[in-house]
Amino acid sequence: MAKKKRQFKLKRTWKRWRRQLKRFFLYRGHLRWFNTGLVLFGTVIIVLTVTGVGQKILTPPTKPAPQQTTAQARRTFIRRVAPYAQSLQQRTKVLASLQIAQAILESDWGTSTLSKTYHNYFGVKAGSNEPGVVLSTQEFVDDHYETVNARFRTYPNWQASFTAHAQLFVNGVDWNPNKYADVLAATNYHDGAIALQKDGYATDPAYTAKIIAIIEKYRLDRYDQPT
Template sequence: MPQKRKTQHRRRRRTKKQKEKQRVYIIIAIVVVVILGIFGYQRYRQNQKTDAMNLVQEEHNAFIKKVAPEAIDLGHQYGVLPSITIGQAILESDWGNSTLASKYNNYFGIKGTDPNNTVVLQTKEYTDGQWVTINGRFRSYSDFRDSMKDHAKLLVNGTTWNSAQYQQVISSKDYIEAAVSLQTDGYATDPGYTTKIIRVIQKYDLMKYDKGIK
């Protein structure tokens, strides 16, 4: 009888140790799963971020490919550097995504007065050292190429009050000089306009489209 009790006691101890080992294994397994899950989630987020960046890059490249041929043709016709045309189209239209660009094919914020071919939209202008929101009347086009042509003609012919307003832009020998002239000639009120134009031209190597224009 005592021998039987001793055997049962040993069995209980072995069973207890086995349960403790199982508990340890389960805890280890849970920890491993959690760690792998964390790393897997981080990898997933990183892949998502990379995919999003690649998608944006593809969209940007597609926009440049879309407007570049017309910019080159206009460069030969009017002497406007294609890099400037493309760079302005990018900034003014937010890569073709602004309401004015996506709905009304106006890539340059060109304004008008005729109610039959214009729309009134809110826009921001830099006045007296601060940004203010105003309502502006902008041209509406059936095709984005028409807005690009109007942009080139505006730079060549100037405004109704100053036909020579953008002659410095037209006579500029390179994109840097032209970008500075856009600012000084009053094309945009944004004090950082020149810097933004130059940055986007350099980032996307848009100056390569200027070859043979001047």
Template sequence: MAKRRKMNYASPSTNKIPVIFSIAVILIGLLVVMSSLKKFTHTPDQGAIEENVQMKNEEFINRLVPVAKELHQAHGILPSIIIGQAILESDWGSSELSAKYNNLFGIKSFSPNDDSIKLKTKEFKDGKWIEINANFKVYASWEDCMRDHTLLFVNGVDWDPYLYQGVLLASDYKTAANALQAAGYATDPDYASKIISVIEKNELYQYDK
């Protein structure tokens, strides 16, 4: 009688070992690849980001200083007020109104002869902030806008040519900022304190000398 040949069957646990080993090798390979990619991916740290923002802010100020000084000599308005308002109103020249239409100060248009654009804006009315549509002047450059802004203070408005005399005659930025708010340049009840804060934080008063 022929002997039956004995068959060897691997146990289930033995079959799993190569599979587990293969998975482990793949995972290790992925970790090595991801680690290598990190070396080529540069993520700027917070310090670098802040330094870049500071440089852009300084460039913004440096661009406005020459014209601000020119307007101070011609009309008496303090450079710190001009630059401080520009920073506050335009968010360092990054707002849509300033970046696209060169309007640094949120100057509204009330004449059909003006080159203007209608945009949404917020105003403080009856104790709360509301959103409205308003016409704003469009300028060829920031410098043109700065000159028109100063002429607004010099010439006033149709109903009161002396509305902004307090701003022009002020000998310091705090007095000028409060005169701006008193004249109703903006509806924000904290407008003067915000301008003063911007001026002091960025030491803009140095340009008034």
């Protein structure tokens, strides 16, 4: 309503100025100059509009699409991966909360190059006969972090990364198929996080505390299926 009132007021003002100018030119005997000026003014407006200049001047700038806040992006990430983690828990007994928390920690909420480009959400290293890519990474060695180059596994999609991660706990490693037996036996996230450290999944001494903190902050245990 207010916009229509402003438009009506502008039109009325323009008509009043036009009448006054017309009287002035008519009084001076130069009415044809007045008509010529109107034609030229209209031509300029048309040219500016066709070339796009007029649109930039007359059209208000469009607002950019709103970006997701950090909190929104994190909720979106959890909602995206949680159902698949739950389905994997039913098949493998790996708690969904553990998988989601590890994916958050290892991939920085799916924003790392390894996860965005190569769909590896858990920092899994590539075997000699597996598809992989060499990237620099931070590893905890001799009580401190070091930047090293390592060959990481690549996957066709993030679901394949989650599946391979769960199967690692189920199948263990070549030299010890039962390496992650404590992780599979855990019935709650607290015991599961301790088992990750106990079974040698990570070298970071604070890994258990980080996983528990993520699960509790975002209430990821609500995605765990009853055993």
